[in-house]
C-alpha cells in the first residue's frame with residue numbers, strides 16, 4: 082500500500098443558508114497521520130465527507146495525489162472510510178464482511194452467487210485472490226482466528242478491528258476515520274490508540290482521523306489540525322500546538338487540564354504586567370491582553386521574597402499528579418490551577434492550605450484582543466523569574 086497526499090484549496094460548504102466550512106486550505110503529505118480536532122459541530126465530519134466524496138463542496142478544489150477528485154465518485158478516489166458505528170453485516174462471517182468491498186468491486190453479478198457463481202469463468206482464481214487479500218489483512222490486524230465468526234460473537238474492540246479490516250482490504254492510499262473509537266470503553270480506547278499508530282507506521286498510507294478528544298489527537302498523530310466554527314485555526318505537530326498555540330481558542334481547547342487565563346496589560350513601554358507577573362518584555366502592542374499559563378507551568382516553591390501566595394480551595398488527587406485549585410491572595414478574584422507531581426506533594430507531608438507560586442515568564446502565552454498570539458520583541462529574553470508582590 083502507498084500513501085497519497087490530500088490537498089484542499091478554498092473549500093467551502095453550505096447546507097442551505099448554513100455555512101459549515103469557510104474557504105478552507107489544507108495539505109496532508111503522503112503517508113502523514115493527521116488528526117482533525119475540534120468541538121462538536123465545528124465541521125470536522127463534513128470536511129472528511131467532502132474528501133471521501135460523500136458530499137460535494139460548494140466551492141473549492143480537492144486533490145488526492147496529483148489527481149483532482151472533486152468530480153469523481155467516492156468509489157473512484159482510492160480511499161476508505163471507517164465511522165463511529167461499525168456497520169458490519171450481522172448475518173455474514175467476519176471473513177465475508179472483510180471480503181465484501183473486494184467482492185463488490187471485482188466480481189460480476191453472476192460470479193457472486195455462492196454455488197452457481199463458481200461455474201462462471203474466472204471466478205475460481207478471483208475467489209482465491211480475495212481469500213489471500215482477506216487473510217493478509219486479518220494477519221495485519223491479528224484477527225485471523227476470528228474469520229469464521231459472526232459479528233454478534235465479537236467484543237466491541239474486535240468488531241472495530243473487523244471494520245478496519247473491511248476498510249483496508251482494498252489497499253486504499255488514504256484512510257479516513259470519523260471518531261472510530263468513541264464507542265469503546267476507556268481501556269480499549271487506549272489500546273486501540275497505540276494499535277492505530279502502529280498500523281499507520283506499518284502500512285505507510287495517509288491517515289486522516291476526526292476526533293473531538295484532544296488526548297487522542299495529541300497521542301496518535303504526527304500532525305494536528307485544530308478546527309473551530311468551520312475554520313482551521315492551527316496545523317502543526319502536537320507539541321507545537323500545545324506549546325505554541327497561535328490562537329487563544331486553540332490554547333483553551335488543547336490540554337488535558339484547562340489552561341489558566343489571566344488578565345494582562347501592556348504599558349506604554351511595551352512591558353507586560355498582570356496579577357502575579359513581574360513586568361517584562363517589549364511588545365509592539367499596547368493595552369489589555371489575555372495571558373495563558375498551563376497548570377503544570379505554575380511553579381509551587383518555598384516562600385521567599387519574590388513569591389506569590391495563594392490559598393488552596395481544593396486539591397484533586399489524580400494518582401500520578403495533584404491538581405490544585407487556587408486563589409491568589411493579592412488578587413482574590415483570580416482563581417487558577419496548578420498541577421504538581423503527586424510524589425512531590427506526598428514528600429511535603431500534610432496537605433497545604435497555602436502555597437507559594439512563581440509564574441515563569443517563558444511559560445506565559447500572550448494573546449491580543451483579536452485572540453492572536455503575541456510574541457515578545459525584546460533582546461532581553463524573558464527568563465525564569467519570580468512573580469512580583471510579597472505576601
Ligand SMILES: Nc1ncnc2c1ncn2[C@@H]1O[C@H](COP(=O)(O)OP(=O)(O)OP(=O)(O)O)[C@@H](O)[C@H]1O
Pocket residue numbers: 096099101119120121122123124125126127128293
Ligand atoms: N446534511 C446536512 N444538512 C444540514 N446541516 C448539516 C448536514 N451535515 C452537517 N450539518 C451541520 O453542519 C455542522 C457541522 O457538522 P459536522 O457533523 O461536520 O460537525 P462535527 O465537527 O463533525 O461534529 P460532531 O463531532 O458532533 O459530529 C453542524 O451544525 C451540522 O448540524
